[in-house]
Amino acid sequence: MDSNEDEKLESSDSVFTLECSVNGHSISTEVPPTRRLLNVLREDLELTGTKRACELGRCGACMVLIDGHPVNACLTMAYQCSGAEITTIEGLSESGLHPVQQAFLEEGGFQCGYCTPGMVISVVALLAENPKPTQEDVEEALSGNLCRCTGYGGIMRAVNKAIERGVS
Incomplete structure (x- = not known):
């Protein structure tokens, strides 16, 4: 479903109050x-770090944390988030870069950068749950994230650096 189809669906008079x-x-x-969470974040709240890409849940560019769990904002309806704690890439750190973001920067874990917010969110969720993941754990955690620009070498180096530093 593209943005125009979303607009048609959203044109009804029915609304609810999202509190989260x-x-x-x-x-x-x-x-x-x-209304999808992705639209609320990007259009209503102007948090554009959460990217719009496939809108099918295949690429991970729209990944956010809901109550600490990574989810695709393009597949999540806003009403499902009532009472939830949502964290976007903009909210990972109050000042400066989050340590996982810093590791991505230092290791060149990006090229065009479009997929990077989703990758970082997925890694943050993984390390919060498992501070010493195996390579298989890392690959599983990133299996919902697609990068069309890079080989995954820089991304994996960044994840390993974050693990070595004890980021959680």
């Missing part, structure tokens, strides 16, 4: 029941 926390800030906003 986004990056540590309480929000309350009126949204149609057909």
Whole structure:
């Protein structure tokens, strides 16, 4: 479904109040029941670090944390987030870069950078759950993220650096 189809679905008069926390800030906003979390984040809250790409849940560019778990914002309806704590790439660190972001920067774990926010979110979720993951664990955690620009060498070096530093 593309953005134009989303707009058609959202044109109904029915709305609900979404109350949740986004990056540590309480929000309350009126949204149609057909509105996706991705649209709320990017269009309503102007948090554009969460990327729009495939809109099918195949690429991971729209990955966010909901109550600490990585999810595709393009597949998540806004109403499913009532009462949840949502963390986007913008909310990972209050000042400066999150240590996983720093590791990606130092190891060149990106090329065009479009997939990087989703990759970082997935790694942050993995390390919060398992601070000493195996290579297989890392590959599984990143299996929902697609990078069309790089070989995954820089990404894997960045993840390994974050693991070595004890980032969680």
